[in-house]
Amino acid sequence: MDGLSSKISLKKNYRYYFLVLLFAVAVLVWYAVFCESRAGAEIYFLDVGQGDAAFIEASNGNQVLIDGGPDRKVLSELSKVMPFYDHSIDVLIESHPDADHIAGLIEVLKNYKVGAIIEPGTVSDSSVYVELENLIKEKRVKKFILSSGAKIDLGNGAYFDVLLPPAGADTSKMSSHDGILVLKLYYGNNSFLFTGDMENKMENYLVSTDSAGLKSDVLKIGHHGSKTSTSELFLGWVQPQYAVISVGKDNKYGHPTQEILDRLVQFKIPILRTDEKGTIEIKTDGENLKVAN
DSSP, X not given: OHHHHHHHHHHHHHHHHHHHHHHHHHHHHHHHHHHHHOSSEEEEEOOOSSSOOEEEEOTTSOEEEEOOOSSTHHHHHHHHHSOTTOOEXXXXXXXXXXXXXXXXXXXXXXXXXXXXXXXXXXXXXXXXXXXXXXHHHHHTOEEEXXXXXXXXXXXXXXXXXXXXXXXXXXXXXXXXXXXXXXXXEEETTEEEEEOTXXXXXXXXXXXXXXXXXXXXXXXXXXXXXOTTSOOHHHHHHHXXXXXXXXXXXXXXXXXXXXXXXXXXXHTTOOXXXXXXXXXXXXXXXSSOEEEXX
């Protein structure tokens, strides 16, 4: 009887080890497929409702999340664009401390291991901002305050140039839409301009200080398509192939405004909206852009 139970136990163990082996092989196969499919950089403008969130994965696997939207929805959207086994993000970037951009970052910090967080140094007395800052300290995440002239190197030819806030500016005394991080992502000959909630005042500043450096293939439209952003002057210098509007369906602010939509049509710029298309994926091999949906 003892010998029989021993044989049964061995069979069970072999079956267990075989299943573990099959699972490991499946993970390796899917990992290989995932890596093969990511031959260039992938940029996702996440559908987080009335807010902003953009996820970037460089060809070497480095990951950046710019803003996190207004709530937990960012977690479900990240789960759609990241493999199930990946529970870390290299860098979180807070464009400015408005709740519709940072509330979701709190949820990300609670659920992912984060390598570093980048901020413009702009402050807020809101409970959301205070909670985020306390969580950064609690998690001991490295924090960097950046301004124009800084560069964020993602590797393999992908990097961000920081265009705003102005170097030397005391952002702690600036409004959230003035003391804002504006970033330009480069990968090969393609570029993406992330404007957060930048309004006309800072658009004009950029035109006056670095107009030649504004031209970009993809423009994330400022402030969800508010009429206070995306001036004709600014749009004329950027000359994007695509305009992306991160916005919630039937939001109470009336974003995007018809004025901005008409302006984009006037400039013959294709419009991609998260309230219409959901999460927008754009792939680049450094030469060509491919809009996935």
